[in-house]
Amino acid sequence: xxxxxxxxAGTPAALRAAVKAGAHTxxxxxxxxxxxxxxxxxxxxxxxxxxxxxxxxxxxxxxLVAINTFPRAGDEAIxxxxxxxxxxxxxxxxxxxxxxxxxxxxxxHPGLRRxxxxxxxxxxxxxxxxxxxxxxxxxxxxxxxLSVPEIAAINAETEVETEVFVFxxxxxxxxxxxxxxxxxxxxxxxxxxxxxxxxxxxYTEDQGVLDARLGGYLIHRVNxxxxxxxxxxxxxxxxxxxxxGHLFEDPVxxxxxxxxxQLQKAGVTALKIxxxxxxxxxxxxxxxxxxxxxxxxxxxxxxxxxxxxxxxxGQAMTTxxxxxxWR
Amino acid sequence: MELTVxxxxxxxxxEFWSSFYQDLAQSPVDHVVIGELVCSKRLPxxxxxxxxxxSALIAAGKQVALTSLALVTLKRERKLTAELAEMGxxxxxxxxxxxxxxxxxxxxxxxxxxxxxxxxxxxxxASRGTRRVCLPPELPLASVETxxxxxxxxxxxxxxxxxxxxxxxxxxxCYHARLHGRTKDNxxxxxxxDPDGLEVRxxxxxxxxxxxGVQTLSDSYACTDHQIEQLRAIGVSALRLSPxxxxxxxxxxxxxxxxxxxxxxxxVAKEIMEKTPDLRLSDGFLxxxxxxxxxxxxxx
Amino acid sequence: MSEPQIPxxxxxxxxxxxxxxxPLAPLSLSLTMFxxxxxxxxxxxxxxxxxxxxxDFVLDxxxxxxxxxxxxxxxxxxxxxxxxxxxxxxxxSGPLAALLGLVHGAFDGDAxxxxxDLVVExxxxxxxxxxNAVDDAELDLAQEAAAFAGPFSxxxxxxxxxAERQTGLCLTRPEDATIW
Numbered sequence: 061x062x063x064x065x066x067x068x069a070g071t072p073a074a075l076r077a078a079v080k081a082g083a084h085t086x087x088x089x090x091x092x093x094x095x096x097x098x099x100x101x102x103x104x105x106x107x108x109x110x111x112x113x114x115x116x117x118x119x120x121x122x123x124l125v126a127i128n129t130f131p132r133a134g135d136e137a138i139x140x141x142x143x144x145x146x147x148x149x150x151x152x153x154x155x156x157x158x159x160x161x162x163x164x165x166x167x168x169h170p171g172l173r174r175x176x177x178x179x180x181x182x183x184x185x186x187x188x189x190x191x192x193x194x195x196x197x198x199x200x201x202x203x204x205x206l207s208v209p210e211i212a213a214i215n216a217e218t219e220v221e222t223e224v225f226v227f228x229x230x231x232x233x234x235x236x237x238x239x240x241x242x243x244x245x246x247x248x249x250x251x252x253x254x255x256x257x258x259x260x261x262x263y264t265e266d267q268g269v270l271d272a273r274l275g276g277y278l279i280h281r282v283n284x285x286x287x288x289x290x291x292x293x294x295x296x297x298x299x300x301x302x303x304x305g306h307l308f309e310d311p312v313x314x315x316x317x318x319x320x321x322q323l324q325k326a327g328v329t330a331l332k333i334x335x336x337x338x339x340x341x342x343x344x345x346x347x348x349x350x351x352x353x354x355x356x357x358x359x360x361x362x363x364x365x366x367x368x369x370x371x372x373x374g375q376a377m378t379t380x381x382x383x384x385x386w387r
Numbered sequence: 388m389e390l391t392v393x394x395x396x397x398x399x400x401x402e403f404w405s406s407f408y409q410d411l412a413q414s415p416v417d418h419v420v421i422g423e424l425v426c427s428k429r430l431p432x433x434x435x436x437x438x439x440x441x442s443a444l445i446a447a448g449k450q451v452a453l454t455s456l457a458l459v460t461l462k463r464e465r466k467l468t469a470e471l472a473e474m475g476x477x478x479x480x481x482x483x484x485x486x487x488x489x490x491x492x493x494x495x496x497x498x499x500x501x502x503x504x505x506x507x508x509x510x511x512x513a514s515r516g517t518r519r520v521c522l523p524p525e526l527p528l529a530s531v532e533t534x535x536x537x538x539x540x541x542x543x544x545x546x547x548x549x550x551x552x553x554x555x556x557x558x559x560x561c562y563h564a565r566l567h568g569r570t571k572d573n574x575x576x577x578x579x580x581d582p583d584g585l586e587v588r589x590x591x592x593x594x595x596x597x598x599x600g601v602q603t604l605s606d607s608y609a610c611t612d613h614q615i616e617q618l619r620a621i622g623v624s625a626l627r628l629s630p631x632x633x634x635x636x637x638x639x640x641x642x643x644x645x646x647x648x649x650x651x652x653x654x655v656a657k658e659i660m661e662k663t664p665d666l667r668l669s670d671g672f673l674x675x676x677x678x679x680x681x682x683x684x685x686x687x
Numbered sequence: 688m689s690e691p692q693i694p695x696x697x698x699x700x701x702x703x704x705x706x707x708x709x710p711l712a713p714l715s716l717s718l719t720m721f722x723x724x725x726x727x728x729x730x731x732x733x734x735x736x737x738x739x740x741x742x743d744f745v746l747d748x749x750x751x752x753x754x755x756x757x758x759x760x761x762x763x764x765x766x767x768x769x770x771x772x773x774x775x776x777x778x779x780s781g782p783l784a785a786l787l788g789l790v791h792g793a794f795d796g797d798a799x800x801x802x803x804d805l806v807v808e809x810x811x812x813x814x815x816x817x818x819n820a821v822d823d824a825e826l827d828l829a830q831e832a833a834a835f836a837g838p839f840s841x842x843x844x845x846x847x848x849x850a851e852r853q854t855g856l857c858l859t860r861p862e863d864a865t866i867w
Contacts, residue, residue: 101819160507207561
């Protein structure tokens with residue numbers, strides 16, 4: 061069975077590019093706070109979603125809709141409506157994180173396939189099986205804190221399909237459990253679907269030195285000619301005791317391309333690419349690359365050399381938690 | 388209004404840990420949550436002292452709960468989590484894995500690291516046996532009010548984060564180990580050097596966060612001094628005070644006076660700032676523009 | 688790890704020289720008319736700007752002596768060229784080739800930004816909205832220009848093709864397969 065490439069789409073154009081580039085599955089979100097990439101100019105209105113699903117299905121690709129923020133008290137109807145509209149658009153599954161929303165969807169839309177978002181941070185077989193037994197979850201997106209042997213151990217103990225991130229931005233914190241962004245800006249992934257939001261970013265360049273601030277906090281200071289990372293909090297340069305550096309994570313992005321054979325052996329069903337906020341050019345390039353990789357693996361050929369370095373943040377890559385020494 | 392003492396987030400030497408809880412038995416608080424929240428590697432150092440601490444607290448009339456870990460991944464951690472229910476006290480779920488191991492129908496409490504953001508989640512938790520919920524610290528007052536109303540209908544007591552460094556993130560990676568150039572498996576317990584977390588500053592010197600092993604905390608100490616009347620009015624039943632290594636009993640006594648209306652609004656913050664002028668306070672998650680904001684006078 | 692750079696062609700010197708002396712008012716007017724035509728053909732572009740549909744943007748091709756001030760004005764856009772700094776909520780600066788490549792989906796905005804070929808100042812949220820809206824619109828400026836030229840459509844297309852070959856600038860939308 062060839063591994064499923066699950067690819068991001070922030071816009072209808074990106075979805076078409078992904079499908080044409082060979083994505084088995086595309087995931088996207090509605091243009092509101094119900095999804096964790098609620099960025100300006102991004103995402104799908106209801107009509108665009110219907111068209112996108114029809115387009116993908118015509119080309120043999122699936123569409124997943126991420127409704128993976130945590131509904132605001134008093135406004136759950138917005139999230140319930142998103143689930144209902146996803147179902148009526150004909151999507152293949154919804155990706156959920158909130159307990160209340162999972163419970164609601166299982167009861168009100170039992171025929172709609174449910175995936176557990178990485179935002180639920182389900183990091184072991186016991187809790188994954190609990191989600192499956194309680195809410196009928198068919199697939200879990202594993203948090204980016206696990207090593208390959210740990211992923212293999214999880215797959216040995218669960219019938220739930222696993223999907224893992226292989227490329228793109230890397231959360232160093234357990235997702236869905238992080239309020240760094242709202243501490244500095246008032247806006248968080250859990251509540252607002254944004255992390256380190258652009259609205260609170262301030263760049264100032266002075267004589268070739270570029271300062272990037274978020275909510276007034278200096279996150280990066282780089283010299284002329286150095287790569288300029290986006291001021292994501294957990295990848296900032298800070299000082300603790302007598303050390304200054306990237307104390308939490310370097311401004312790198314995840315690339316587990318060369319680990320695909322090991323991930324397949326570990327029983328992983330689907331490979332997920334991060335980046336609904338990235339352009340269709342990015343999406344097309346990454347998908348082609350990963351599709352070629354899984355096709356090569358399926359045909360017993362060696363893995364193609366990666367060509368993706370220049371698309372990455374800070375233009376440096378890591379295999380993240382998949383290798384245990386990362387911790 | 389009641390006072391709850393949350394689990395210590397830090398790694399303290401066993402003797403210190405023990406005497407902290409022996410002293411706490413004599414303090415004017417109502418509930419105590421005890422056990423290891425942050426890192427399973429710390430537990431063997433003080434595990435044997437837990438039963439005595441629980442006994443002393445119960446003997447002093449406190450309601451006691453035992454916390455789960457905040458992030459359960461390893462086999463050893465799953466086993467620890469499964470064994471929580473056998474300790475004979477209420478379990479506080481801070482990772483849903485703990486709930487997976489509780490026999491159905493067992494009463495439990497929910498800690499601030501479980502994402503309880505809306506009424507649907509509260510209702511589902513109630514259906515599973517929740518009696519008490521400490522809401523996530525990042526919730527604004529409006530959400531707290533809506534949730535407290537629903538919780539009232541469901542017979543659930545609601546707590547909010549009352550005081551202490553805010554738990555902002557949890558990771559698979561240990562930052563204390565990373566700072567010392569070690570891996571998590573060979574951390575040599577670097578976090579023990581910082582009994583209240585290690586200050587993290589921006590490159591232009593602004594205090595921002597505090598490092599605590601795999602956990603990241605706020606630099607500022609959350610303080611609900613200015614919101615207590617509002618919180619009581621909307622039906623919040625308890626404030627959660629998070630343990631710190633210095634002057635914690637005094638802090639408990641201060642909040643006791645404040646919630647019993649023997650100290651005016653602003654009295655807690657005033658006393659803290661007089662005693663520890665270097666410390667920063669915040670209450671922005673409840674009523675400000677961001678978590679780090681503080682509604683009182685800025686500390687110069 | 689090596690750090691591959693994105694090859695970005697330079698704007699031809701004669702164009703820069705011409706823009707130093709040409710009167711900008713008629714050029715601004717033509718660009719405004721052109722942008723309105725694009726707006727009519729791509730209403731989704733302005734919907735996507737959302738809260739920023741009335742924000743002013745400054746696009747600064749750093750290899751040209753002018754900047755382009757774009758006011759989307761909720762679907763009735765206006766373009767003003769100026770030799771000053773221009774005024775807007777957000778400024779996006781970079782080589783003309785990078786800006787054109789971005790419009791045509793040949794480059795990834797984030798990648799250009801990480802490599803500092805693009806610099807964003809002011810309201811980053813506004814810049815992001817514009818980037819995302821343009822990325823979704825799948826614009827082809829040459830095709831729009833040809834359509835705009837009416838009866839001169841064919842000569843315009845030929846001229847664009849010649850210019851593209853001569854300069855290496857990305858003036859048309861590349862076929863999907865040849866992106867990157």
